[in-house]
Amino acid sequence: MTTRSGPKQRLAGEPKHSAPPTPAPFAWIDDELSSLAREEMLREPSVRDGPQGATIRWNQRPMVNFGSNDYLGFAGELQPQLASGTRSGWGSGASPVICGRGTEQAQLEHELAEFEQTPAALLFSSGYAANVGVVTALAGRGDFIFSDAKNHASIIDGCRLSGASIVIYRHADMDDLQSKLSEQSLARRRLIVSDSLFSMDGDFAPLDSLAELAERFRAMLVIDEAHATGVFGESGRGLSEQFGIEASGLIRVGTLSKALGSIGGFVAGPESAIRWLAQRARPYFFSTAPPDPVAAAGRLALRRVREEPHRRQSLVVQATELREQLRSQGWHVGNSQSQIIPVFLGTPQRTMHAAAHLRQRGLFVPGIRPPSVPPGESLLRISLSYLHSSDDIARLRAGLESLRGSMG
Numbered sequence: 465m466t467t468r469s470g471p472k473q474r475l476a477g478e479p480k481h482s483a484p485p486t487p488a489p490f491a492w493i494d495d496e497l498s499s500l501a502r503e504e505m506l507r508e509p510s511v512r513d514g515p516q517g518a519t520i521r522w523n524q525r526p527m528v529n530f531g532s533n534d535y536l537g538f539a540g541e542l543q544p545q546l547a548s549g550t551r552s553g554w555g556s557g558a559s560p561v562i563c564g565r566g567t568e569q570a571q572l573e574h575e576l577a578e579f580e581q582t583p584a585a586l587l588f589s590s591g592y593a594a595n596v597g598v599v600t601a602l603a604g605r606g607d608f609i610f611s612d613a614k615n616h617a618s619i620i621d622g623c624r625l626s627g628a629s630i631v632i633y634r635h636a637d638m639d640d641l642q643s644k645l646s647e648q649s650l651a652r653r654r655l656i657v658s659d660s661l662f663s664m665d666g667d668f669a670p671l672d673s674l675a676e677l678a679e680r681f682r683a684m685l686v687i688d689e690a691h692a693t694g695v696f697g698e699s700g701r702g703l704s705e706q707f708g709i710e711a712s713g714l715i716r717v718g719t720l721s722k723a724l725g726s727i728g729g730f731v732a733g734p735e736s737a738i739r740w741l742a743q744r745a746r747p748y749f750f751s752t753a754p755p756d757p758v759a760a761a762g763r764l765a766l767r768r769v770r771e772e773p774h775r776r777q778s779l780v781v782q783a784t785e786l787r788e789q790l791r792s793q794g795w796h797v798g799n800s801q802s803q804i805i806p807v808f809l810g811t812p813q814r815t816m817h818a819a820a821h822l823r824q825r826g827l828f829v830p831g832i833r834p835p836s837v838p839p840g841e842s843l844l845r846i847s848l849s850y851l852h853s854s855d856d857i858a859r860l861r862a863g864l865e866s867l868r869g870s871m872g
């Protein structure tokens with residue numbers, strides 16, 4: 465600063481300028497975390513220890529577990545059998561396109577294709593990676609992706625990364641999809657993508673209509689069977705099998721992390737599509753291959769899905785009964801048709817209060833809030849497993865009954 469009498473003299477020890485002190489670069493995070501806590505939106509890390517089954521130890525307390533996607537109860541059972549199943553050690557060392565694809569991975573991909581009755585299959589390190597990989601490899605700038613409003617975050621992220629134009633159609637609304645498809649009939653390529661079993665609402669996509677629209681508009685169809693693989697369909701291939709649309713040439717995404725009790729995602733479909741993914745799916749190409757012990761666990765799980773159909777059959781019957789019982793208790797369970805049963809409570813506050821109430825009774829049922837669901841649709845998400853006994857389910861019903869009193 466200058467004055468008419470010349471530059472102002474700074475006294476010894478006086479700061480160079482008097483602007484307010486700049487906050488530390490990461491200080492804003494504390495403000496954001498406090499605001500999440502005030503709104504009941506903060507996720508606190510928890511710890512599960514000990515064996516997995518219908519009951520777990522969660523934050524050092526035993527709980528009947530209605531929070532896991534281990535629908536068939538394999539997650540806690542594959543481990544001891546695995547020790548003798550692999551010879552190559554733990555890490556895979558490289559991307560599958562370099563030298564990371566071990567014999568177990570190659571064999572698992574072969575067995576996945578056999579299981580899915582498709583010409584080929586490709587293993588990814590997770591279902592998330594599989595969805596991002598398949599969507600970005602099939603559509604790009606100049607193309608249109610038609611995506612259900614309730615698709616999983618991994619599909620949404622794949623759509624955003626692809627650079628294609630994204631058209632969101634109303635949840636499971638085939639009239640809306642049809643009119644949006646007809647508006648873009650001149651686009652270079654069209655891709656329709658949908659969960660088959662929606663992960664929060666537990667309802668089904670209308671797969672027969674989706675296949676019909678895809679054929680009529682010459683669109684590629686990708687169906688994510690993450691929560692349906694192993695549970696639905698005569699052979700456990702999911703809802704594409706149950707709806708009888710497998711012959712339509714669709715591409716299917718699945719995961720080994722839910723009913724198959726392991727980890728890793730996969731894409732199954734026509735030979736040329738799978739070869740293309742191996743060239744262009746960046747999460748496949750630019751990430752270290754799943755190690756052999758992981759692939760060996762996936763192979764064991766596939767075998768058990770084939771050999772133990774009673775698990776999925778019993779689960780589907782139990783889930784149908786529980787849904788009806790919750791409806792007759794007066795809970796709003798939406799259009800659930802599956803082992804995923806939401807109890808819609810609306811706000812994060814009501815939902816987290818309900819989850820805490822159930823935990824006090826030894827019942828672990830996660831509260832789901834935005835951004836996992838749209839605002840206003842917070843819910844308790846009940847995941848039923850083959851391992852739950854009728855006593856476990858009776859305790860859940862009693863817990864929910866007592867919750868009604870506490871919520872007014």
Ligand SMILES: Cc1ncc(COP(=O)(O)O)c(C=O)c1O
Nearest residue numbers: 590591592616659663690719721
């Ligand atoms: C519908 C759906 N697709 C994909 C995924 C991702 O699968 P993974 O957990 O194997 O990454 C999930 C995970 O919750 C999901 O719900």
